[in-house]
Structures are given as structure tokens and as C-alpha cells.
Amino acid sequence: MTVHSSEAQVSMQTIPDLFTRTRQRSMDLTAPLNPEDMMLQSMSDASPVKWHLAHTTWFFEEFILRKRLSDYQSPDDRFAFLFNSYYVQAGPRHARDKRGLISRPDIGAVQDYRAYVGDAISALLAQERDDHQQISDLVELGCHHEMQHQELLVTDLLHGLSYNPLMPAYRTPEPTPISPAPDLQFIPQEGGLQKIGYAGNGFSYDCEGPRHKTYVAPYKIANRPVTNGEWIAFIEDGGYGSAPLWLMDGFACAQREDWAHPLYWWKQDDAWWTYTLRGAQPVNLDAPVVHVSYYEAEAFARWAGARLPTEAEHELAFGQSPIEGNFLDDGPLCPTAGPGLWGDVWEWTASPFTPYPGFRPPEGAIGEYNGKFMVNQFVLRGGSCATPKEQMRASYRTFFYPHQRWQMLGLRLAKDA
Known part of the structure; x- marks a missing residue:
């Protein structure tokens, strides 16, 4: 990755602020959903909402906490296998097309995992360390990685919900106002x-x-x-x-x-x-x-x-x-x-x-x-x-x-x- 912290970005937001805001946006996106919605996997290209929440958490755990804290203890070491995506050098991983079969841990346990890792990252960012800049850069990368998964979360959800003959609405179903298209030039x-x-x-x-x-x-x-x-x-x-x-x-x-x-x-x-x-x-x-x-x-x-x-x-x-x-x-x-x-x-x-x-x-x-x-x-x-x-x-x-x-x-x- 190319990860820099520009003066403009730092003046507008600190890395802890970025981390908190990014993690909260993911949770806000899940607010209209029930646990059954979060299990949908309609094809191998798509992943369940619950998996996105867990995988983005694993990213912070794998590339920051495990690498930067010698005494770090994961709440469950098995999560490294369940929630790795394609990082071969990070170890073995669960089959991509079987993510919708991971009924356990349930969504409550995944939310607890997010809170546990989130608290650990926030505590690490608050420490004065020689590697503080490297940690901040990796957290920034992890936030942008999670933003990518926020987009995937809603598009994967759309694909999954599209198979429901009831045509459920994730957002309020009133028509969205559309601006007239300008003449093509x-x-x-x-x-x-x-x-x-x-x-x-x-x-x-x-x-x-x-x-x-x-x-x-x-x-x-x-x-x-x-x-x-x-x-x-x-x-x-x-x-x-x-x-x-x-x-x-x-x-x-x-x-x-x-x-x-x-x-x-x-x-x-x-x-x-x-x-x-x-x-x-x-x-x-x-x-x-x-x-x-x-x-x-x-x-x-x-x-x-x-x-x-x-x-x-x-x-x-x-x-x-x-x-x-x-x-x-x-x-x-x-x-x-x-x-x-x-x-x-x-x-x-x-x-x-x-x-x-x-x-x-x-x-x-x-x-x-x-x-x-x-x-x-x-x-x-x-x-x-x-x-x-x-x-x-x-x-x-x-x-x-x-x-x-x-x-x-x-x-x-x-x-x-």
C-alpha cells in the first residue's frame, strides 16, 4: 500500500476519529437488517453481511494487533481461518463460496469481536510508541479497506435480497427523485x-x-x-x-x-x-x-x-x-x-x-x-x-x-x- 497522512487530512480528522467513524458506518448500514438478512450469500462473488463485519475486523487484528502487540490474545483464534479472505501468506482460510454456511459465531458474537478489536486498536493508537506512525498508517489502510467492504456489503445484500419473491426493501421504498438528464454532449x-x-x-x-x-x-x-x-x-x-x-x-x-x-x-x-x-x-x-x-x-x-x-x-x-x-x-x-x-x-x-x-x-x-x-x-x-x-x-x-x-x-x- 501507499499510505501517507497528509496535512490536510490530519487537520480535518485524526486517525482515531477516522477509525471510530468508519467502524460506526458499518454498524449503521446493518441497522435495518435482521440476523437472517445478514446470512445471505447468493453467489460465490458475494459475501454475507455478517462475514463483511467480521472480515474487516480480522484485517485490523491480523495486520496490526497480532504484528504489533506481542501479548495480544484473540477472543477466538479460529476466527483467523473463518474470516481471512484471500491472503495466502496470512494462513489457510474457509472456502469463499461457503461463507453463507457460517451460522456460528452468530451476529452477537461477531459484534462482540468487533468491539474487542476496536477497543484494542483505540488503546494502541492512544499509546506513545516508536512505531506510532506505522500503526496509524495501517489503521488508515484498514479504514479504507472497510470502506470498500461497506460498498460490497450493500451490493452483496441487494443481490441476495433480489432472490426473494417478496422484493423486500432495505430502505424506505418511496421513489427517489431523479434529476432530468442533460443533453448528451x-x-x-x-x-x-x-x-x-x-x-x-x-x-x-x-x-x-x-x-x-x-x-x-x-x-x-x-x-x-x-x-x-x-x-x-x-x-x-x-x-x-x-x-x-x-x-x-x-x-x-x-x-x-x-x-x-x-x-x-x-x-x-x-x-x-x-x-x-x-x-x-x-x-x-x-x-x-x-x-x-x-x-x-x-x-x-x-x-x-x-x-x-x-x-x-x-x-x-x-x-x-x-x-x-x-x-x-x-x-x-x-x-x-x-x-x-x-x-x-x-x-x-x-x-x-x-x-x-x-x-x-x-x-x-x-x-x-x-x-x-x-x-x-x-x-x-x-x-x-x-x-x-x-x-x-x-x-x-x-x-x-x-x-x-x-x-x-x-x-x-x-x-x-
Whole structure:
């Protein structure tokens, strides 16, 4: 990880404050849930809410308490096996696709585990130690790791609840006001040899650097994401069945999975509906389309006579814009078509998730955080309605496999100049 504590961040918040606030946000997200909700695991890509709460706690325990306190005693050493995710160097772990079968420890025991580890971290941060800065940096990393799991928590929950024929609502089910989508425009951008990657002194993940030069040809990028109305036009024009629009792997996937519309959509009385965390809702034509794969996004862009932007193009176009938009903090938990630059939906780019020139992962198990995933996935930029705002930076790179749809995934178009 690249973990720095910038003067701006420290002046606005201390690491103990960040820790307390982050941990409380996770608990706040579980407030509407019952224990049965917290056990749902609808596929191997998703994890139960209870597991997310425990895993983020294990992260602090494994990488800070066990490493920095020689006399630390875990409340249950078996939790290291149950709640490790993919850190091979940290030891063996329970099968990912069997997390929904972990009925014990129950949610009460997991909450006790969180409190126990939370108290230990807070006490450690209060101590005057020679390694205080290293501990603070690791706690900061652990908080950003938990923010990522807060996003996964709500999107995994949405996927699990979507299988319930009662269509339960996680949040109050009244319709969310949607802003009218502005007319689609393509904004010209200069090309040339440019720098991308994290440039500040605050927190960033290791994969956001090193900052480096890259050549970008002049291009144009859309002023907003693609909307549901535009996606319906793609559907009605036979986009899902037109093989020439698709990458071969994508068309095979669409045929195999019987894709004919975004995830969670269905048609009722000639109107499109979608399942959301606010229950069943009519598809709003002005809202950004969400829950589409890279394969679908790439086919749509070709149908629209455009293309997906590269991650460099996205960062250079919007990197100087204030990060304001529809994030997890704002509450709707669905796209609302705000200013159109940040939030609402993660935007697929044409860039594979690969290391920047000079990238070196940290040594040890913590170096497995990003580096070992740098193959066969694509970068998305911009954040979503399920992303905590304080996690966002212009250089933030998230990544998913091209077939995945259950996250808040959308797209923005680009063209050559």
C-alpha cells in the first residue's frame, strides 16, 4: 500500500476519529437488517453481511494487533481461518463460496469481536510508541479497506435480497427523485504527453501509483453517463442479439447467461421495472443505467458510434473537478443523475487493470491486496452511489471482471477527436 497522512487530512480528522467513524458506518448500514438478512450469500462473488463485519475486523487484528502487540490474545483464534479472505501468506482460510454456511459465531458474537478489536486498536493508537506512525498508517489502510467492504456489503445484500419473491426493501421504498438528464454532449480534451496516478500526500492504494507519463491522443468525452432511456433504445434496436456489436467472449457470455437487459430488470405491462435497495421501482429513463457488464458496455458503445474511455482519459478529463455527487453518504443507494462527474455509477473504461510502470507491491501478506489481481480485469472510475465519498480520489482505480454485473456498474462514452 501507499499510505501517507497528509496535512490536510490530519487537520480535518485524526486517525482515531477516522477509525471510530468508519467502524460506526458499518454498524449503521446493518441497522435495518435482521440476523437472517445478514446470512445471505447468493453467489460465490458475494459475501454475507455478517462475514463483511467480521472480515474487516480480522484485517485490523491480523495486520496490526497480532504484528504489533506481542501479548495480544484473540477472543477466538479460529476466527483467523473463518474470516481471512484471500491472503495466502496470512494462513489457510474457509472456502469463499461457503461463507453463507457460517451460522456460528452468530451476529452477537461477531459484534462482540468487533468491539474487542476496536477497543484494542483505540488503546494502541492512544499509546506513545516508536512505531506510532506505522500503526496509524495501517489503521488508515484498514479504514479504507472497510470502506470498500461497506460498498460490497450493500451490493452483496441487494443481490441476495433480489432472490426473494417478496422484493423486500432495505430502505424506505418511496421513489427517489431523479434529476432530468442533460443533453448528451462530447467535451473536447487536449492530448499529448500527460501525467496520471496519485500525486498527493494523503492516502492512496499502491495500485494508484507510481505517478507516470502516458501519451493520450486528443479525444472527446461525454458530459454524463449513459442513461436508462438510451439503454432501452439499444435493447429495442436488437442490441443484445446483434453479434457484430459484441466481443466474441462477451456475446458468448450474453447468450450463455441469457442476457437481454441489465441485471434486476424485468418488463411488466409494457413498462420496464427494476429491483433496488428501495424495493421494486419503475426504471427512470433519465437515471444512469446500472448493473451492466463490461461486455454490455463495450457493445453499447459500439452501437452508439462511440467507445469507452481509457482510464487515463477519464482521470485527465475530471481529475481537477471537485468530487461531488451521489455517494453512499447521500442515502438513495441508487443512481439519481446528478452533476454527472462523480458518484452514481462506476464507469467502465477500456483499460485493463495492470500495474503502472515501476509498480512494486509491498512485501508480505498485505502486498496481496491489489497486485495479484492485475490480470483479466478492467478498470472503472468515478465512484458510485454505494461508495463512501471520503474514499474517492481522481486516481482511484477499482476493477472487476468483464462479465460481472452485481456492482453499481455503468458507463460513459468517449470518441476520438
